[in-house]
Amino acid sequence: MAEPRTEFAISVEVNGTTVERTVESRSLLIDFLRSDLALTGTKVSCELQVCGVCTVLVDGRPVSSCTYLTVDADGRSVTTVESLSSGGKLHPLQEAFVDCHALQCGFCTPGFLMMAKGLLDANPGAEREEIVEHLEGNICRCTGYRPIVEAVESVARQQRAEAK
Amino acid sequence: MLPPFRLARPKTLDEALDAIGEDQVPYCGGTELLLAMGAGLHRPDVLVDVKRLPELAGIRLDGNDLVIGATERHDRVAEHPLVREHVPMLAAVERAVGNARVRNQGSIGGNLCFAEPKSDVGTALIAFQAVATLVSPGGRRALSVEEFIAGPYYSAKEPDELLVDVRIPLGGPEVRAEYVKYQIMERPTLGVAIAHEPETGACRVVVGAVGEVPAVWTFAAPDEIDADTIASEVDPTPDLTGSERYKRHVTGVYVRRAVDALMSRGS
Amino acid sequence: MTEFSTVGTSVRRRDLVEKVTGSAEYTVDVTMPGMLHAKVVRSDRAHARILSIDATEALAAPDVVAVVTAADLEPLFPRFGHIIADHFILAPDKVRYFGEPVAIVLAETLGAASDAMRLVRVEYEDLPSVMTAAAALAEGAPLVHEQAYDATGDDSFKSLTGKKHTMEFPEAEGARTNVAHEVDLEWGDVDAARAGAHLVVESTVHYPMLYAYGMEPYNAVASYVDGALSVVSSAQHPYMVRDDLARIFDLPLSRVRVSTPYIGGGYGSKSYTKVEPLASVASWMVGRPVKLVLSVEEAIYTTRVDTADIHVRSSFDAEGHILAREIDIVMDSGAYADNSPLVLAKCVNRSFGPYRVPNLRVRGRSLYTNTAPASSYRGFGAPQGNFAAETNLDQAAEQLGLDGAEIRRRNLVRHGEAILPGKRGIDADLLADLEIAASSLERDRKDTPYYGMGVSCSASDAGAYPISTAQVRIQFDGSVIVFSGSTEMGQGSQSLLSQVAAEELGVDLGVVSVVQSDTSVTPYERTTGASRTSTLVGLALQRACADARTRIRDMAAEIWSCTPDEVIDLPGAVQGPEGAKLAYGEVVRKWFGGTAGEVTGIGLLRREGVTQEMPPFWETGMVGVAVEVDPETGVVTVDQLVTVADIGFAINPQAVEGQDLGAATQGLGGALYEELVYDGPQLANANMVDYRVPRVTDMPRKIDLVLAERRDGIGPYGAKGAGEGQLNPIGGAVAAAVARAVGRWPNRLPLTPERVWRLLNDLEDSDPPA
The missing domain is CATH 3.30.365.10 (Aldehyde oxidase/xanthine dehydrogenase, molybdopterin binding domain)
Incomplete structure (x- = not known):
C-alpha cells in the first residue's frame, strides 16, 4: 500500500453522486471536476489559494480545488456550485446574489457562493463581521464587495428569523 | 499543472519512515508544497502522504504538555477546546492564518517544516517555548521550535526524519500571552508574540515575519520590554511591504502595541 | 418613472441567474472536438538575440504533436496590432521582454504540453535593455525596435484630437528612437499667460504600473480548417480581433469567425488582440483545433497598464482661476505598442480636466521599453493624466487658501461649454x-x-468612434430576439439591450432574448469599451426596433388592405382602420400565411446626426x-x-x-x-x-x-x-x-x-x- 504510484483508483461523492475513476497522482481537484466530470461551473484563476475562485466544499468545508490533490478526495464528499439549485429552484444564496447584484462578470461567483455556503451551513445566522472575515480570502474585481456582503447577510438574516 | 510525481500513502509510521528521503518528501495539506511544485521551485520524485499516520494526528494533554499532532489543520487547532483553554493566544493566531481555505487545508506541521519566514505560527509557538518531536529510523529527538526553524524555508529536520508533533509545556507558572500582527498584503509583514508569567514577571518577546527567522528577547517584567532595542536588533528583510528602515520602525510600533494589549488585558 | 414600462428600473438580470448556477459559459469552458492543448515557451530575459531553438527533446516526449516557432510563420503575416502592426506573434530574431512567447508546444493533453514545454531549449545572446521610460529616452539608448512597421490605424484613430500624431519611424539610420508615439495639443499663448500669472504651481508625479486582473486569464480556442478560421476567445472586441486575424492569414473577413461567450472580467484589459493569434497559428500548423489558456502570471506579462511620469505646471490669477496649464506626459508602454498610442492620445485629452483652460500645452510621448506590453485599462489614460493635474490643482488651492471644492467651483465648465475646441460641449x-x-x-x-x-x-471623451449596428427579429409568436455584436463582461449589456427592446416594442421583458458577440452571426460592433454600449448600441437598437415596427405596419397595411399611415403602433401590436388590432405575432403569421416567418429590423449608426459631433x-x-x-x-x-x-x-x-x-x-x-x-x-x-x-x-x-x-x-x-x-x-x-x-x-x-x-x-x- 505504501508503494509510490502515479495512478490511483478513487471513489468520490460529487454533488450526491458516487463517482469512481482512476486518476493521476498529480491530478488536481479543479481539473478532475472541470475536465474529467465536465463540471465547469467552478473556475480557476490565481492558482495560489488567494483568489478563492476555485472554492468547492470537501466534507462541507471550503478548499481551494486548484491546490487539492484529487486523490485526497477519495472517500469524501465534494460539493460544487452546480449542486446549489435543484429542480430549477435557486438556493437562497443564489437568489440573494441575483437580487443584490452581488456579481457582474460572475467569474468569482461560484467561489463566493461556496465560501458563503460553507459559512452559513456551519454557522447559520452569521453576523456581518463574521461574514466579512470569512470572505476576506476571496477576490472580486467587479463589485466592490458591498453587494456580496449584503447578499450573504440577507440570507443569514433569514436564517436567524427562521430559527426564532 | 503540477509536474509528474509518485505518491505513497503509508498507514504506519514505519512505512512512512521507509518511504521518505532526500527526494521523497512528506506531504500533508499541500498549501506550501504544491504551490512550490506548481511554480517549478521544487520537484520531488515522491510525495509521502502522512495524513494516515495516527502518531501524527490528534490534540491531547500528555502529562504537563499540550501535544498537537503535526498533521492537525490550522482550523482544528484554532477550534480545539484544549488549545482554547490552555493557550488561547495560539488559537487566535491559528484562526487568522491565511484564509479559511488555507486553514482548512494546511497543517501546523507543514507550516513549521516549510519554515516560510512570513508566518505567524512559529512565532507564537516559540513564545510558549514549544518543542518539536522528530522521529527517524534511528529514534526520536526533541528540538525547541526556535531551533527547529533554522532559516528561511529551511527547518532542522533531516530528510530521513518526520515531524511527529509539537509540545507546549504547561507545567510551569501560568503564562499570559498576546499576539499582534501587521499585515498589509497576503502574508504578515510582522508578528509580535509576548508570553508573560505574572508570578515571576518574566516576559518572552518573539518577533517573526520581519526577518528570516523569528527572534527572541527576554525581559524581567513587562514594563522593562524595550521596544526600541528590539527594533534596533531585528534583522528585517526588505520587500514589497517595506524597506529595512520602515520594518524596523513598525517593529517598535508593534512591540509597544503588543505590550499595551498585554497590560490592558491584565488590568 | 411612470413614463416608461421597462427602462429605468433595476430588472432582474438573466445573465446573473446563469452565472450563479454555474451554467454560464465562458471561453475557458469551451472545447472543440479533437482539440490539442497548447503551452507557450516564453523568454526568460528582457532583451536578447535568439541564437537557436531546439525542440528535439520536446517533440520526442509522449503525446507531443508539434512545436511552433517564428520560423514556421514564414507564409503568414507574422504580426498584429490595430494601430501599429508591430507585435510579433512569436519572437523572431530577438525577444523584447521577459515573458515574450518564443514557441508553442502542442500536445494531446495539457499535462503533456506542460511537461514538454520545459524541454524546449532556447539559446540567447543578451542585449542591453531599457527597463524604464527614462532609460528609453536617454541618449544612445538601446533600441527596442530597429525597424519601421505598417500603420494599421484607420480614420477613427487619425481623427483623434491633437495636432500631431507620429506613427512612422524616421527612415534615416541613427535617427530612430524608442518613441512609439507622440501627441501634442496646444491652444492660446501659454508662455504669456504664465508670465502674467499670480501663482504658478509645478508638480511631477508617477502613475504606477498596474494589472487589471480580469479574473479569467486570456484564453482562446481556435480551429483553422480549409481556409477558414473559427476562434472562441475572451476578447472584449471580437471584430477588432477578427480584423487582425484576417490580416495574419490573408483571409476574407467572412472566413474568420470570432465569438466571445461571457467574459470573466475585462476592465479594458481584454480589448484588442491577445492570445488569439497564438492559438490560431498553432491550429493552422497542425490542422486541429487548439486550446490555449494562460496562467495569471502569463496574463500579467501579456498586458499591463501604461505607467506615466507627468509634469504639470499651472498658472492662476489671484482668485484661483486657471490661466494656463502645461502638461508633459511620458508613458512606459512596454515592448509593443498595442493600444498605447490611443491610451496616450486619450491621456492627453483627459489630463487638463473639465475646466476653463484658456491656454494649454500638452505633450505626450509613449515609449517602447523592454517590459511587458501595456495597453488599454479602464479609463484609457484618464487615471494617469487626471491624477497628475488634479493633484496639481489641489496644491494650488492650498497655496491660494481655497479648499478643494472651491477651486473647482471657480474653474469648472458649465453645461454645454467645450473643453476641447471643435468638440461636443460638456x-x-x-x-x-x-x-x-x-x-x-x-x-x-x-x-x-x-x-x-x-x-x-x-x-x-467617451464612446469611442460611433459605428454600431443592431438587429431585432420578431418571431411569429411575437417574441423578440436582439442581435448585437457587443460583448457581455459583467457590465450588463445583455440585460440593458433587452430592456431597450422591450421598451421600444412595447413587449414584456420576458419575451425578449439577446444574442451577442459572434462576428459571423451578430451584426457589426466596433468595440465594447469606452462606456459606449448603452448610448451607441442603445441608439442602434432603437433604430432597429423602429425599423421592425415600420415593417410590421407595412405588413399589417397589406393584411388590412389600407395604407401604412393608417396603421398605428400599440405596445406589442398595431391598430388599423375601424379599431382592428393585431399583435406582432399575428401580423407575422397572417402575412406569411402559416405558423411561420419572422420580421427583422435593422439599426445602423454612424457619424451623423446626433452622433456627428465628437x-x-x-x-x-x-x-x-x-x-x-x-x-x-x-x-x-x-x-x-x-x-x-x-x-x-x-x-x-x-x-x-x-x-x-x-x-x-x-x-x-x-x-x-x-x-x-x-x-x-x-x-x-x-x-x-x-x-x-x-x-x-x-x-x-x-x-x-x-x-x-x-x-x-x-x-x-x-x-x-x-x-x-x-x-x-x-x-x-x-x-x-x-x-x-x-x-x-x-x-x-x-x-x-x-x-x-x-x-x-x-x-x-x-x-x-x-
Whole structure:
C-alpha cells in the first residue's frame, strides 16, 4: 500500500453522486471536476489559494480545488456550485446574489457562493463581521464587495428569523 | 499543472519512515508544497502522504504538555477546546492564518517544516517555548521550535526524519500571552508574540515575519520590554511591504502595541 | 418613472441567474472536438538575440504533436496590432521582454504540453535593455525596435484630437528612437499667460504600473480548417480581433469567425488582440483545433497598464482661476505598442480636466521599453493624466487658501461649454455634481486627527468612434430576439439591450432574448469599451426596433388592405382602420400565411446626426474620498467614498451603481495598494500573492453612490455611458485626502503605508543603499 504510484483508483461523492475513476497522482481537484466530470461551473484563476475562485466544499468545508490533490478526495464528499439549485429552484444564496447584484462578470461567483455556503451551513445566522472575515480570502474585481456582503447577510438574516 | 510525481500513502509510521528521503518528501495539506511544485521551485520524485499516520494526528494533554499532532489543520487547532483553554493566544493566531481555505487545508506541521519566514505560527509557538518531536529510523529527538526553524524555508529536520508533533509545556507558572500582527498584503509583514508569567514577571518577546527567522528577547517584567532595542536588533528583510528602515520602525510600533494589549488585558 | 414600462428600473438580470448556477459559459469552458492543448515557451530575459531553438527533446516526449516557432510563420503575416502592426506573434530574431512567447508546444493533453514545454531549449545572446521610460529616452539608448512597421490605424484613430500624431519611424539610420508615439495639443499663448500669472504651481508625479486582473486569464480556442478560421476567445472586441486575424492569414473577413461567450472580467484589459493569434497559428500548423489558456502570471506579462511620469505646471490669477496649464506626459508602454498610442492620445485629452483652460500645452510621448506590453485599462489614460493635474490643482488651492471644492467651483465648465475646441460641449452639470459630492463628505466628516478629505473630477471623451449596428427579429409568436455584436463582461449589456427592446416594442421583458458577440452571426460592433454600449448600441437598437415596427405596419397595411399611415403602433401590436388590432405575432403569421416567418429590423449608426459631433458623449467622474491615516504605520483607511455619476438616465440603476462602486474600488486599488514592480529583467510580483488588490476588508466605512439623472445624453432616454467615470478621479481624490491628513503632498501612487509614513516624517522616497 505504501508503494509510490502515479495512478490511483478513487471513489468520490460529487454533488450526491458516487463517482469512481482512476486518476493521476498529480491530478488536481479543479481539473478532475472541470475536465474529467465536465463540471465547469467552478473556475480557476490565481492558482495560489488567494483568489478563492476555485472554492468547492470537501466534507462541507471550503478548499481551494486548484491546490487539492484529487486523490485526497477519495472517500469524501465534494460539493460544487452546480449542486446549489435543484429542480430549477435557486438556493437562497443564489437568489440573494441575483437580487443584490452581488456579481457582474460572475467569474468569482461560484467561489463566493461556496465560501458563503460553507459559512452559513456551519454557522447559520452569521453576523456581518463574521461574514466579512470569512470572505476576506476571496477576490472580486467587479463589485466592490458591498453587494456580496449584503447578499450573504440577507440570507443569514433569514436564517436567524427562521430559527426564532 | 503540477509536474509528474509518485505518491505513497503509508498507514504506519514505519512505512512512512521507509518511504521518505532526500527526494521523497512528506506531504500533508499541500498549501506550501504544491504551490512550490506548481511554480517549478521544487520537484520531488515522491510525495509521502502522512495524513494516515495516527502518531501524527490528534490534540491531547500528555502529562504537563499540550501535544498537537503535526498533521492537525490550522482550523482544528484554532477550534480545539484544549488549545482554547490552555493557550488561547495560539488559537487566535491559528484562526487568522491565511484564509479559511488555507486553514482548512494546511497543517501546523507543514507550516513549521516549510519554515516560510512570513508566518505567524512559529512565532507564537516559540513564545510558549514549544518543542518539536522528530522521529527517524534511528529514534526520536526533541528540538525547541526556535531551533527547529533554522532559516528561511529551511527547518532542522533531516530528510530521513518526520515531524511527529509539537509540545507546549504547561507545567510551569501560568503564562499570559498576546499576539499582534501587521499585515498589509497576503502574508504578515510582522508578528509580535509576548508570553508573560505574572508570578515571576518574566516576559518572552518573539518577533517573526520581519526577518528570516523569528527572534527572541527576554525581559524581567513587562514594563522593562524595550521596544526600541528590539527594533534596533531585528534583522528585517526588505520587500514589497517595506524597506529595512520602515520594518524596523513598525517593529517598535508593534512591540509597544503588543505590550499595551498585554497590560490592558491584565488590568 | 411612470413614463416608461421597462427602462429605468433595476430588472432582474438573466445573465446573473446563469452565472450563479454555474451554467454560464465562458471561453475557458469551451472545447472543440479533437482539440490539442497548447503551452507557450516564453523568454526568460528582457532583451536578447535568439541564437537557436531546439525542440528535439520536446517533440520526442509522449503525446507531443508539434512545436511552433517564428520560423514556421514564414507564409503568414507574422504580426498584429490595430494601430501599429508591430507585435510579433512569436519572437523572431530577438525577444523584447521577459515573458515574450518564443514557441508553442502542442500536445494531446495539457499535462503533456506542460511537461514538454520545459524541454524546449532556447539559446540567447543578451542585449542591453531599457527597463524604464527614462532609460528609453536617454541618449544612445538601446533600441527596442530597429525597424519601421505598417500603420494599421484607420480614420477613427487619425481623427483623434491633437495636432500631431507620429506613427512612422524616421527612415534615416541613427535617427530612430524608442518613441512609439507622440501627441501634442496646444491652444492660446501659454508662455504669456504664465508670465502674467499670480501663482504658478509645478508638480511631477508617477502613475504606477498596474494589472487589471480580469479574473479569467486570456484564453482562446481556435480551429483553422480549409481556409477558414473559427476562434472562441475572451476578447472584449471580437471584430477588432477578427480584423487582425484576417490580416495574419490573408483571409476574407467572412472566413474568420470570432465569438466571445461571457467574459470573466475585462476592465479594458481584454480589448484588442491577445492570445488569439497564438492559438490560431498553432491550429493552422497542425490542422486541429487548439486550446490555449494562460496562467495569471502569463496574463500579467501579456498586458499591463501604461505607467506615466507627468509634469504639470499651472498658472492662476489671484482668485484661483486657471490661466494656463502645461502638461508633459511620458508613458512606459512596454515592448509593443498595442493600444498605447490611443491610451496616450486619450491621456492627453483627459489630463487638463473639465475646466476653463484658456491656454494649454500638452505633450505626450509613449515609449517602447523592454517590459511587458501595456495597453488599454479602464479609463484609457484618464487615471494617469487626471491624477497628475488634479493633484496639481489641489496644491494650488492650498497655496491660494481655497479648499478643494472651491477651486473647482471657480474653474469648472458649465453645461454645454467645450473643453476641447471643435468638440461636443460638456453634457453634464459638474457644478451640481460637485456640490453633491462635497456635501456628502462634509456631512459624515469625522473629527479625528490624521483625517483628510478630497474631491476630484474628470471628463473623458467617451464612446469611442460611433459605428454600431443592431438587429431585432420578431418571431411569429411575437417574441423578440436582439442581435448585437457587443460583448457581455459583467457590465450588463445583455440585460440593458433587452430592456431597450422591450421598451421600444412595447413587449414584456420576458419575451425578449439577446444574442451577442459572434462576428459571423451578430451584426457589426466596433468595440465594447469606452462606456459606449448603452448610448451607441442603445441608439442602434432603437433604430432597429423602429425599423421592425415600420415593417410590421407595412405588413399589417397589406393584411388590412389600407395604407401604412393608417396603421398605428400599440405596445406589442398595431391598430388599423375601424379599431382592428393585431399583435406582432399575428401580423407575422397572417402575412406569411402559416405558423411561420419572422420580421427583422435593422439599426445602423454612424457619424451623423446626433452622433456627428465628437465625442458622442462625455463620461464625467466626480468622487469624494475621506481617509484616516495611522500616524505610526502610515496605513490609510478609507472612511468615506462618494461617487456622483452624471449618466443622464440609468436604464438599470442597480447596474450603474454596480459599475460605479466597482470602478471606484479599482481606483482605490491603484491609489493605495496595486503596483507591478520590476526587479531587474522581470517582475518581482507577477502573481496575486504579491500584487495586492482590494479585499472585502478594505471596503470604505461609508459608501454613497449617487446617480445624477438629468436626461441630457444623446443615448436612449437621455442616457450616457457609465463604467469608467468613477475610477478616473479616484487617484487625485485619494492623494489630496492623504495630503491633507499628513500635511505633505505625495508625488506617486499607490500610497502604500511606507510611502505615507515617509511623507509624514518628511523622508526621501527610499533610503540610499547601505
